[in-house]
Amino acid sequence: MTIWKRAMVAAGLIGMSVTLAACSSPVANGGKKSDTLNVVFLPSDSAKEEDAARKALTSEIHKATGKKVNVVTTTDYNVAIQSLASGKAQIGLMGPDGYIQARKQSKDVQPLVTYSGPSGTLKDAYYHSYIMVPKSQATKYKVNGKYSLKNIKGKRMSFVSNTSTSGFSIPAGAIKKAFNLKSTDDLAQSGKFFSKVLYGQSHQGSAVNLLKGDADVAAFDDMDLTQYGKFQNNSDKAGAIFKINNNAPAPFTSVRGKSSVAIAAYKVQDEPLAVNKSKASQSDINKIVKQLTSKSVTNNKLFFAPANAKTRGLFTKVGNTKFVAITDKWYKPTHNILGE
Known part of the structure; x- marks a missing residue:
């Protein structure tokens, strides 16, 4: 329905990949008072074709918080998961299992939004x-x-x-x-x-x-x-x-x-955009959710692109697809399936 998803990767998939160990951001150790936020992406979302979509997401987070936002792409699922759990990345676009594994490592990890189904709600998400x-x-x-x-x-x-x-x-x-x-x-x-x-x-x-x-x-x-x-x-x-x-x-x-x-x-x-709340203020979290659920983001083709779009969006627009705010309760069925 939409588009999302170690050291070796198929040719052409990486684009601007880096590892968090090499990240020189001033928030390498995390911190609520930092003026910088790192957003980590899984390997499937680190493709060169999604460069514009990643920048669009970090741009909206910057608009919401006023902070500098770094894109961090990866070639390893575990690196992305551990970086969010540790706070080296304050925000991450995770698969449901990746999110649950990060939350297992740190209860400070929580989901912010997911993308809805064609109905614009969670019932078909x-x-x-x-x-x-x-x-x-x-x-x-x-x-x-x-x-x-x-x-x-x-x-x-x-x-x-x-x-x-x-x-x-x-x-x-x-x-x-x-x-x-x-x-x-x-x-x-x-x-x-x-x-x-x-x-x-x-x-x-x-x-x-x-x-x-x-x-x-x-x-x-x-x-x-x-x-x-x-x-x-x-x-x-x-x-x-x-x-x-x-x-x-x-x-x-x-x-x-x-x-x-x-x-x-x-x-x-559907997967969440998650945050490590120990490394981001509640005020910033609220602002990010408000910004991402706004009409301007919903109508932005870099977030929700038509299936035949020449420029790849972060997700595919199907019906009334948009971001919806969620909590960990939304993933209870996945917790049950995985036994985590």
């Missing part, structure tokens, strides 16, 4: 996690005429990162349940449940692993892929077909026009 296979191989994953996970054991599997909600936690949890496994530990290692396990380090990277033929099966979400391709049918369930655009930019230039089929699809709550 979710996206999808898929377990995909190449279209040419899809019939091999049918049992009694229906798509099934039964035949994925022993295959080459690509996940996003072991800290990605829709790129690992949700699909791994589904596989664990389907095969009655004790844990997901064996799913994360080559030579255990799968013959080989790859990590794309982003949803785009995981999709490329599949479409290039390096993996037989892959997990990734729709929100990070919709500006690179289109669903050819119902994207809500198994059987969904996703085709890469013929003019898709890097990292999909070598797999343009190729298609994958979902053998399983799962709903995932």
